Amino acid sequence: MTDALQNLWTAYEAAAATGGALCARGGDPDRWTAEEWAAGGVSIDTRTLKPGDIFVALRDARDGHEFLKNAFEAGATAALVAHAPEDAPEGAPLLVVGDTLEGLRDLALAARTRNFGKRIAVTGSAGKTSTKEILRAVLGAAGSVHAADKSFNNHWGVPLTLARLPMRADFGVFEIGMNHPGEITPLTGLVRPHAAIVTTVAAAHLEFFSSLEEIAEAKAEIFTGLAPGGVAVLPRDNDFFELLKTRAGEAGAASFVSFGETDGADFQLLEYAAEGAGARLKVKIKGEIRAFSVGVPGRHQALNMLAALAAADAVGAPLGPAIDTLADIAPAEGRGARTSFPVYGGEATLIDESYNANPASMAAAIGLLGASAPAPGGRRIAVLGEMLELGPQAPALHANLSKALVAARVDRVYAAGQLMRHLWDALPPQMRGLYAGDAVGLVGPVCDAVAAGDIVMVKGSNASKVSAVARALKDSVKKDED
Ligand SMILES: Nc1ncnc2c1ncn2[C@@H]1O[C@H](COP(=O)(O)OP(=O)(O)OP(=O)(O)O)[C@@H](O)[C@H]1O
Ligand SMILES: [Mg+2]
The missing domain is CATH 3.90.190.20 (Mur ligase, C-terminal domain)
Known part of the structure; x- marks a missing residue:
């Protein structure tokens, strides 16, 4: 691979995406010089930053601008900043924008536009990260997959994951979470998924909602971002299945596919049996019965797998090889x-x-x-x-x-x-x-x-x-x- 393909962001691409100014702090505080650079990744946290990353100085719990020095010491190639603090290292390449979260979203948007792969978004009251990890495995049988290593599902986690999407990735998987109504809409609008999954709707974050139905409405926001021709993947067993389907239709979903134990689910779990550290499943997929072993136990995880298979199928990944990968998956930490x-x-x-x-x-x-x-x-x-x-x-x-x-x-x-x-x-x-x-x-x-x-x-x-x-x-x- 050439350097140009290994590099996630060159200085000029990042500047074009964000409309920011490329500069570096010289010896004279009033003098700025443009610098050319190429970054292999994007980071918002100096503790996990890898050499070669762009450091994005977000203002969240703390102000990332306070950590510029640490970022460059850790090997940052450049920093996306809203201003250059007094202690910004001399000569360190900066990309100055009005607002760094906005800048991160701009990088995300540009990363999405230049990638020709398929994107899958996952939301739900439980099972988002589990389903994301299952998707990483099943899609991996069909091509290269990009997904966050962690549960990055909020207003910075989703744009960060998208800003890291390699130009050549065949698939991108995005976990989208929420605590309040209206939070999913801008995130799914950024991702523009080809398939969107709601794993389940259940009591969670009830503090911020007056009813389960409100939670269902908030989860259904994920469909508003569907790309043209996009597929809604729906939990057939859930009380809010019909509501979710209606909202997906209103949002312009081109088709629907359901998973669950209920008769009529397109991806139906017929039998579940514990087997070793995992389980043995009998399923009916689009009318065809299949039995196979999986590496992760739990009926709920079996349903997550069916949701993932439904989404993988919707974006064109062949089912046989996808199912074969399920034998080798392992539960994510703390999840069984x-x-x-x-x-x-x-x-x-x-x-x-x-x-x-x-x-x-x-x-x-x-x-x-x-x-x-x-x-x-x-x-x-x-x-x-x-x-x-x-x-x-x-x-x-x-x-x-x-x-x-x-x-x-x-x-x-x-x-x-x-x-x-x-x-x-x-x-x-x-x-x-x-x-x-x-x-x-x-x-x-x-x-x-x-x-x-x-x-x-x-x-x-x-x-x-x-x-x-x-x-x-x-x-x-x-x-x-x-
Ligand atoms: N479909 C499901 N239904 C119920 N529980 C589930 C389901 N999938 C996973 N779980 C359980 O829920 C817990 C959280 O799982 P996971 O991390 O996958 O969910 P999440 O939606 O990503 O959570 P968070 O909102 O914290 O990011 C784990 O204990 C897991 O075993
Ligand atoms: Mg999660």
Whole structure:
């Protein structure tokens, strides 16, 4: 490949895209000199910046302009700035624009326009990152795929991911999230997806919405950005399927494709069975029955896979090779990964779901624990932190988990945080392991309580810090190996 193709942005391309001024700070503060450069990537964070990146000085929690020196020390090729601070290193190439977030969006738009691949956007109350990672795998069988390594789904994460889209990528996958109505519209308008997926609509961020229907309306915004001829990928089992379909039609979707367990879904899950660390699926895809093994467990993940296959098919990726990749995928960190760890007299299994939680993903994770059989003599143990951002319904949503835990034949529940008190009080007494005010209080008792053959599932919102329990259990693996 020539340098021109390896470089993501040359100085002049970036200047043309943003309308910014190329300059560098000389010895004389009033003198500016244009510099020519070529960057291999785009970064907004000096801690993860790679040598050769353009550093975009965003004003967010902190002002990125304060970190220009660090950025160049870390090897930045140039910086996109709104002004040159006094401590901007001398001679460091700058691209000065009126507003750096606007500048990042301009780069994103230019990256999209010069790429002739297909773009897929994913939103939903849960499963966005999981589906993005599944898409990375299934599309990889058909061409080169660009997707963010992290859950970059907000007002800067989406433009950042798009600004990094290589000119020659065959596919781009974009996770789009929201906390408020109206947030998805500008992001999907920037991405202009050829296929847009809504994974599910469920209670999440209820604090900012008065009803689930409002959440569905907000998710449906994703269809407003569809490119001409674009396909809407819809969750057939969801209460808001019809609403989503109507909104997709109004937004100009050229066609619809559905996934789910409900009869009539175009990509239908017929049977799910746990198999090793993953699962075996029987599905009906556009009338044809297929059975195959997948590397990630959970009925919810199987549905994410069907959503991904539907979208991949919609953008022209052949299904056979796409399905073949599913055997080799692994759960993303904190989203169902399994680890065995030594305990007195044998081994126990951790299902790490600690990345985040809302009622939909909590129900899915409890289902996953229910579908996993402990070794002889072992128990199903749920370690639960609070689900946050649920507004006034939060206590009831926590108490309600009791039914799912009973249905999943969970033996012991360890719960932390004020809201989990509502679950604790609702639990049948024989299921109560321990309640603690915060997750740290569970670490020691859970580590002590786990016995040979147990399966421990850890789940809670990020801020509940329940991941500390998962970490402690995993650390016991490391200690043993040392
Ligand atoms: N379709 C689904 N339904 C319910 N729960 C799911 C689904 N897919 C994934 N989950 C669970 O939800 C949690 C979060 O998964 P994931 O990171 O994929 O979601 P996300 O939508 O990207 O979340 P975030 O909004 O935090 O970015 C994980 O515990 C995962 O196992
Ligand atoms: Mg995510």
